Amino acid sequence: MVVGADGRARCFWGASAADYMAYHDTEWGRPVRGDDALFERMCLEAFQSGLSWITILRKRPAFRRAFAGFAIEAVAAFTAED
Template structure:
């Protein structure tokens, strides 16, 4: 039995996509769509890390605050942050003020720049190398959607090996879902 729900516009959506007004647009236009480019993926890695232990709606509603506070998630800028920037961020009510997550965001910018330098690869190439092949079958219900997969576990391990923080297997799978490495829209969801 399907768990997709018909919205007021008549379209079938994943249930979470109708659970809050902010989710409708995110579900319909962003989640599960392929994301490429180091800067775009760096932002998603950081936002998924901030989401750890919280609901995604909390992060989604503060995304513009995060973009402002972290200079558009420009890795070169964030990598140069120092103690004064950390204190500024800890005082910024527009973001989640968690020291460990702020420090991870800075460390992740530095790790990204190190990828381009010492490791001769890109964040885009590293992440997309873990897209499952072949793609898993479309989930029929939310119970068919995993929280962790072998690919997300391997991605988390590799990201950590490269110096990234707050990137466990569950966070890595959420990243894979959000950035289109997997398509976990339900089989009868219109966005699939």
């Protein structure tokens, strides 16, 4: 554990970058609920293969734009022209 300048205790990796701090404090270790939220997490985990998680966190806004906010129905309606 590491105590940050803000006085919060975090896992060592959660204090290593601002993106990680936000993820650690608001998402990590919390259940993901809802089909679209689970779909997003599964997709991001797949895209992470061979990359660091911070890379995926930093690219998440672009992934959300590219995948219609990970709305399953919208992604299922994609065609080759999309």
